[in-house]
Amino acid sequence: MLLRLIRKEVLNNILSFRFAVTYALLFVLVLVSVFLMGNEHRDRMERYTMEEARFRDRLEEIAAIPDPGKQFQEVQREDFSGLRRPATLAILARGLEGSLPSRVSSQNRFTMRSSSDRLGRNVLFEVFQAPDFAYVVNIVISLLALLFVFDSVCGEKEQGTLKLLMANSVPRDTVLLSKWIGGYLSIAAPFAVAVVTGYLYLSLSGAIELDGDDAIRFASILGVSFLYISAFFSLGLMISTATHRAATALLMSLLVWIVWILVVPNLAPIVARLTAPVPPRQVIDAEQRAIEREAQLLQEAIRKRKVYGDAKESERIQQESEQRKRKLEDFYKDRMASQVSLSQNLARLSPSASYLFAVTRLAGTGPALFAHFSAAVERFQQEHQDLQRSVYESGSINWTREGPQGVPEDWFDPDAVPRLQVFQEGVSEAFDAALFDILLLVVYNVLFFMLSYLFFLRYDVT
Amino acid sequence: MLLHIVRKELLDQLLSLRFAIACGVCLLVFLLSSIVLTRDYREALSTYNMNKVMHRNELQQRTEVRSLFQGITVDRPLNLMNTLVRGLPKELTESVRVQPGNQLDFPEGWEQNPVLPLFPSVDFVFIVGIIMSLLALAFSYDAVSGESETGVLKLLMSYSAPRDIVLLGKWLGGYLALIAPFVVSFVLALIVILLFPEVQPDAESSLAIVALFALALLYLAAIYSLGLFVSCRTHLASTSITVLLLVWVSLILAVPNMAPYAVGQFVSIPSRDEMDREKRAKQRELSEKLQQIVKQEQDRLGTDNIWQVESFKQKQEEMGEEFEAEIQKIEDSFQTKVDRQTRLSGVVARISPLTSFNMAAFDLAGAGIAQEQRWVAGLKAFSETWQIYANEKQQEFMESRDDGQGNTFMTSREGATLDLSDAPRFSFSFSPIGDRLTEVYGDLLLLALWNVFFFMLAYLSFLRYPIQ
Numbered sequence: 001m002l003l004r005l006i007r008k009e010v011l012n013n014i015l016s017f018r019f020a021v022t023y024a025l026l027f028v029l030v031l032v033s034v035f036l037m038g039n040e041h042r043d044r045m046e047r048y049t050m051e052e053a054r055f056r057d058r059l060e061e062i063a064a065i066p067d068p069g070k071q072f073q074e075v076q077r078e079d080f081s082g083l084r085r086p087a088t089l090a091i092l093a094r095g096l097e098g099s100l101p102s103r104v105s106s107q108n109r110f111t112m113r114s115s116s117d118r119l120g121r122n123v124l125f126e127v128f129q130a131p132d133f134a135y136v137v138n139i140v141i142s143l144l145a146l147l148f149v150f151d152s153v154c155g156e157k158e159q160g161t162l163k164l165l166m167a168n169s170v171p172r173d174t175v176l177l178s179k180w181i182g183g184y185l186s187i188a189a190p191f192a193v194a195v196v197t198g199y200l201y202l203s204l205s206g207a208i209e210l211d212g213d214d215a216i217r218f219a220s221i222l223g224v225s226f227l228y229i230s231a232f233f234s235l236g237l238m239i240s241t242a243t244h245r246a247a248t249a250l251l252m253s254l255l256v257w258i259v260w261i262l263v264v265p266n267l268a269p270i271v272a273r274l275t276a277p278v279p280p281r282q283v284i285d286a287e288q289r290a291i292e293r294e295a296q297l298l299q300e301a302i303r304k305r306k307v308y309g310d311a312k313e314s315e316r317i318q319q320e321s322e323q324r325k326r327k328l329e330d331f332y333k334d335r336m337a338s339q340v341s342l343s344q345n346l347a348r349l350s351p352s353a354s355y356l357f358a359v360t361r362l363a364g365t366g367p368a369l370f371a372h373f374s375a376a377v378e379r380f381q382q383e384h385q386d387l388q389r390s391v392y393e394s395g396s397i398n399w400t401r402e403g404p405q406g407v408p409e410d411w412f413d414p415d416a417v418p419r420l421q422v423f424q425e426g427v428s429e430a431f432d433a434a435l436f437d438i439l440l441l442v443v444y445n446v447l448f449f450m451l452s453y454l455f456f457l458r459y460d461v462t
Numbered sequence: 463m464l465l466h467i468v469r470k471e472l473l474d475q476l477l478s479l480r481f482a483i484a485c486g487v488c489l490l491v492f493l494l495s496s497i498v499l500t501r502d503y504r505e506a507l508s509t510y511n512m513n514k515v516m517h518r519n520e521l522q523q524r525t526e527v528r529s530l531f532q533g534i535t536v537d538r539p540l541n542l543m544n545t546l547v548r549g550l551p552k553e554l555t556e557s558v559r560v561q562p563g564n565q566l567d568f569p570e571g572w573e574q575n576p577v578l579p580l581f582p583s584v585d586f587v588f589i590v591g592i593i594m595s596l597l598a599l600a601f602s603y604d605a606v607s608g609e610s611e612t613g614v615l616k617l618l619m620s621y622s623a624p625r626d627i628v629l630l631g632k633w634l635g636g637y638l639a640l641i642a643p644f645v646v647s648f649v650l651a652l653i654v655i656l657l658f659p660e661v662q663p664d665a666e667s668s669l670a671i672v673a674l675f676a677l678a679l680l681y682l683a684a685i686y687s688l689g690l691f692v693s694c695r696t697h698l699a700s701t702s703i704t705v706l707l708l709v710w711v712s713l714i715l716a717v718p719n720m721a722p723y724a725v726g727q728f729v730s731i732p733s734r735d736e737m738d739r740e741k742r743a744k745q746r747e748l749s750e751k752l753q754q755i756v757k758q759e760q761d762r763l764g765t766d767n768i769w770q771v772e773s774f775k776q777k778q779e780e781m782g783e784e785f786e787a788e789i790q791k792i793e794d795s796f797q798t799k800v801d802r803q804t805r806l807s808g809v810v811a812r813i814s815p816l817t818s819f820n821m822a823a824f825d826l827a828g829a830g831i832a833q834e835q836r837w838v839a840g841l842k843a844f845s846e847t848w849q850i851y852a853n854e855k856q857q858e859f860m861e862s863r864d865d866g867q868g869n870t871f872m873t874s875r876e877g878a879t880l881d882l883s884d885a886p887r888f889s890f891s892f893s894p895i896g897d898r899l900t901e902v903y904g905d906l907l908l909l910a911l912w913n914v915f916f917f918m919l920a921y922l923s924f925l926r927y928p929i930q
Binding site: 252367 | 491495505555564567582797807821824835
């Protein structure tokens with residue numbers, strides 16, 4: 001009986017006008033999104049490879065300089081930027097890929113932009129969200145799922161077919177289950193076809209080469225997308241079982257969709273910013289500078305005193321100031337971490353945010369990328385400082401008119417020049433981290449289906 | 463007759479569930495958004511004041527005249543309109559290092575809460591552009607097809623009312639019902655914003671708010687007319703809403719987002735790194751050229767010390783200008799490409815009325831690209847003023863340090879102070895409302911055209927609508 005009901009449901013859907021248009025739209029949107037983002041990624045990747053090759057050439061050029069003094073001078077003059085490798089799966093979920101810099105300086109903590117940088121950009125990229133796969137699923141397909149299911153129970157009641165159906169000896173749970181399976185199959189199947197075509201395009205055009213790890217991530221992102229669509233499908237079914245007219249169900253579905261997808265997750269970060277404020281970075285920097293200045297003044301005063309044993313005191317002052325600066329930095333980081341977790345938790349009131357967090361985590365472009373990137377930049381700059389310090393400490397360098405003298409012969413090793421290496425989580429770690437959000441989506445699924453079952457049990461079919 | 467139809471339509475809508483839903487959604491979203499954004503504005507205002515004091519103190523602590531050439535940090539004044547429209551700038555405050563010679567350093571702020579870039583902010587533009595447009599379709603999808611289904615249309619047409627009056631009546635009644643919750647919520651949101659003591663609107667911002675409100679009405683009218691048109695083309699309300707939702711998804715959610723990427727496929731911009739490299743190569747080439755000329759001159763004049771020779775000095779100056787022009791040419795050609803891509807993607811994205819609405823709202827609020835250009839131009843002008851001031855100060859300082867025998871001391875002596883009370887102050891004002899209106903003129907016209915176009919189509923379809 002269940003199979004027959006599913007068949008009826010699927011046929012009903014497939015033959016409807018709604019199916020044809022939804023199918024076309026879904027297909028076009030997924031394909032266009034994958035095409036555009038795939039090409040964009042390929043451009044970024046080309047740019048990155050070119051820069052990387054240039055960087056290597058430059059290192060070899062420096063290595064070829066015979067005089068170590070000149071070599072050292074050249075290295076000091078050069079600002080070896082760190083290049084960030086674009087994440088492959090940003091094609092599917094762009095996340096923070098566009099908002100983090102693709103290159104960082106080895107010396108300055110902050111990247112500065114000149115006035116031509118500021119104006120030399122196409123602002124339209126910033127006005128609207130990137131149309132990646134996650135966006136299409138998150139916003140568009142969730143709406144289409146609701147559109148697909150809003151009248152599956154109340155619509156049939158209006159037409160009178162539900163009454164006919166229930167006149168057969170079929171239990172209500174079977175009817176509901178068949179509606180769920182039949183309806184879900186009718187939206188999941190075209191979605192799967194669109195995704196497979198998109199994947200074929202990506203692999204044939206060479207935009208991405210998925211190795212073992214990336215393939216698993218890709219499959220997991222798809223899995224989460226199916227789960228997310230099913231959550232919305234169940235929600236639509238619940239609304240349909242809670243109402244008696246298709247028009248009412250549609251309006252309720254739209255209301256829930258607006259509040260849940262458009263309002264809650266988008267307001268969450270700003271609400272979090274207000275409830276858990278973090279002092280601006282500039283203030284922290286200014287305070288750190290003030291501490292430094294204070295230490296300098298004290299040290300200067302001590303130097304002028306010229307008393308034996310002052311060197312120790314000067315060192316103590318230096319250490320104390322370092323400690324105070326570190327404390328301030330830790331304070332900033334703690335406050336920021338609590339704000340980030342609050343904004344994530346508030347946003348999780350909507351399944352849309354859970355979905356976005358899960359897929360960006362799996363794609364390696366989520367908020368975790370920010371933490372890894374910050375750590376990488378810090379490490380990269382520290383390594384550069386250490387490299388220069390090690391040269392100073394390795395021998396007695398004298399600065400003469402011709403440049404530094406006494407630089408050891410083999411001090412420069414092109415392979416030892418630090419690179420910006422952003423830590424990339426393994427698949428299992430990423431999956432573990434995304435598990436909470438995935439579980440939330442499962443809970444939403446179960447909850448909505450349970451509620452629709454409850455409503456349907458008491459549904460007046462006449 | 464028209465009034466009767468409008469009244470009937472209005473009453474019909476007011477008593478419907480969708481009106482209640484629209485009221486609830488509008489009130490909730492507008493109030494939440496205004497409270498959150500205004501509190502954010504308040505926080506930003508205190509940060510701005512703090513930064514200003516900090517930067518002034520930093521200036522006053524300077525004791526050496528040459529430090530003036532390192533420039534000064536200035537802050538962008540807050541834009542009151544940010545309580546409604548967030549616009550292009552990522553942060554409400556911004557501190558820029560202005561150095562002489564038009565060199566501006568904008569800090570690139572990637573160090574922020576990483577959850578923020580994942581979600582768009584819920585401001586006036588978002589609420590009207592996306593949420594209200596969806597509600598506009600919910601109000602209009604069954605205006606004709608729904609009545610045709612229920613048989614009310616047949617009854618209505620049995621009166622001696624011409625079809626144009628019926629359609630106009632439907633348009634007016636439905637549209638009034640749609641904007642009623644919007645107007646009430648918007649006014650309430652404005653009252654909430656004004657309750658914050660930090661918000662003190664001037665005449666300019668009041669006019670900008672009125673203009674923004676009119677823009678929203680125009681945009682909603684265009685979307686409402688679209689809904690009416692589709693309703694006139696279909697015979698079942700369910701078909702009408704299906705088509706409309708799909709059109710809405712394509713026009714509002716897909717086209718504006720995809721347009722810049724699609725245009726980027728055909729009109730590419732070289733990366734900034736490439737441009738910088740090109741500039742560096744040119745600089746190298748030019749400096750080699752200069753060295754050659756120096757050598758030639760040295761040979762010609764038979765002396766190494768040619769730097770004091772008048773003719774060479776003049777030549778050097780000329781070459782300097784030429785170099786600058788060459789470098790500027792590279793910069794300009796890059797900017798031209800960027801402008802071309804921006805313009806083209808703007809044209810393609812304007813297939814969707816949302817783009818016109820968004821861009822116009824940004825400009826009206828003083829948070830669009832025109833304002834960015836004005837801001838950079840203001841900073842450049844200040845950089846020049848600062849350079850003049852620094853030069854004057856240096857001159858003054860050198861004169862005061864002159865010991866009368868032609869020797870000057872460049873560094874200040876112990877305990878020397880530098881009087882910077884006459885330092886120029888940076889002031890920036892957002893462009894006047896007249897200019898903003900001129901900027902958005904094209905988009906306003908486009909929205910008006912969409913209105914006329916959709917209404918005409920609706921009229922044409924309704925004229926041939928079979929009423930059974």
